Amino acid sequence: MRIAIIGAGSWGTAVAGLCAARADQVVMWAHDPSIARSITERHRNPRYLVEYELSGRISAEHDLVRSLRGAEAVIFATPSAYLRERAREAAGHVARNAPVLCLSKGIEPESGKLMTEVVAEELGCAERIAALSGPNHAEEVCRGGLSAAVCAATEGQVAEWFRDLLISLTFRVYLSDDPVGVEMCGAVKNVIAIVCGIACGSGYGDNTLAMIMTRGLAEISRLVYARGGDPLTCMGLAGMGDLVATCTSPHSRNRGFGLACASGTALSTYERRTHMVVEGAAAALSVAQLAREIGVDAPITFALESIIYGNASIREALEVLMDRLPTEEFYGVGKERGIPCEKRSV
CATH class of the missing domain: 3.40.50.720 (NAD(P)-binding Rossmann-like Domain)
Structure with missing residues (x-):
């Protein structure tokens, strides 16, 4: 063979x-x-x-x-x-x-x-x-x-x-x-991992990282559901499993870029130094575009997009996330799908 x-x-x-x-x-x-x-x-x-x-x-x-x-x-x-x-x-x-x-x-x-x-x-x-x-x-x-x-x-x-x-x-x-669910998980978890790296590099602790990961998983679930996948897939190896590894491991190039980004390193500089493509950086743009097209609230993705491709500083992007009013923990999957964006939580 x-x-x-x-x-x-x-x-x-x-x-x-x-x-x-x-x-x-x-x-x-x-x-x-x-x-x-x-x-x-x-x-x-x-x-x-x-x-x-x-x-x-x-x-x-x-x-x-x-x-x-x-x-x-x-x-x-x-x-x-x-x-x-x-x-x-x-x-x-x-x-x-x-x-x-x-x-x-x-x-x-x-x-x-x-x-x-x-x-x-x-x-x-x-x-x-x-x-x-x-x-x-x-x-x-x-x-x-x-x-x-x-x-x-x-x-x-x-x-x-x-x-x-x-x-x-x-x-x-x-x-x-469920290839749709598996692939959506694989794409979006890289975005969440960069944000975890940024938070860690900015001095935030374990509580913050746990919050970003779990709210990130909720964000992934909304995208999976809207794209026609099974939200249960997010609880498995392609979802929670890969999210944990990518957000916490020193092997993770996405988390590593987030750490470097927090200290002012540009994406091009990081990729040139490591000879690796930071998939989450490209995904921040494409996932944000898809989320807007299919009407899904993706605040963590939008925040990273504004940091890498917009004019927002890390502090400004994190402040936008923290200013959001928390409501229901799970929305956008099933019957809660129609909650207006201004009433949703991160």
């Missing part, structure tokens, strides 16, 4: 290691030819997870078409901003019956589409596409640390196929038929 993984970042590299336990050959696509050479010749990614020794079954290509040749399944592990471009380049080179897994997390600007929807538009056969999400820092997964994820697809057999490919004694994979 040959698996193609489009993307050679930290998560793509860790998932390649999971795949190699069952696949005969795993071929990664790397944008940087030097990374592709190192993976193939030295069995190490020279930029991400540099201490992780890759299986001899794993190789890499700089040519996207060559990486896809003969693949029985395809896994997309690119930053969300580049997913459509890569999927479009791959179209025509992916077998029509090949299952496809999307690891990218985010919401496409302007269109408001989730990542599996973007892939489906470019590749076709939407029913063969699944999403994987959960509290999975690549640094721990590659070391064999006990972890769990949820694989979601509208067709149960597709989710089961990828579960059987990736599952191990230390990497547990649960199934879901």
Whole structure:
């Protein structure tokens, strides 16, 4: 069995290691030819997870078409901003019956589409596409640390196929038929994690972080519900599980950016220094746009949008949040959905 993984970042590299336990050959696509050479010749990614020794079954290509040749399944592990471009380049080179897994997390600007929807538009056969999400820092997964994820697809057999490919004694994979909920959780939790990092870097304590996380979960639930997903998904691995890990872990690039932002570091500077894309920064814009279009109150997202892309200072954005009058704890999910924004709480 040959698996193609489009993307050679930290998560793509860790998932390649999971795949190699069952696949005969795993071929990664790397944008940087030097990374592709190192993976193939030295069995190490020279930029991400540099201490992780890759299986001899794993190789890499700089040519996207060559990486896809003969693949029985395809896994997309690119930053969300580049997913459509890569999927479009791959179209025509992916077998029509090949299952496809999307690891990218985010919401496409302007269109408001989730990542599996973007892939489906470019590749076709939407029913063969699944999403994987959960509290999975690549640094721990590659070391064999006990972890769990949820694989979601509208067709149960597709989710089961990828579960059987990736599952191990230390990497547990649960199934879901709610890709909308799973993907919305994966996109919005990065926004909440940045705000947690900002709060921590600004000197706020554990009570504040707990408040942001739980009110953030309520915000995610409203968005999931309005988008047609199941709010119960927010209580699982893709929701609460991933939120906790991303908001509290030193491995989290989103929380890390929030900490840096609190000390005055610009987004471009942080990404250049870490060689990583801060998905939550892009999501702050696309999630805010989607929330306005579908009429969902998303105050934490709006606050982060104003900090990164507006003229608001961190102090001003936090003051706007704190000035809101608390009312019902849960609104916007089910019968409370129609409460006017001015009566809602953060």
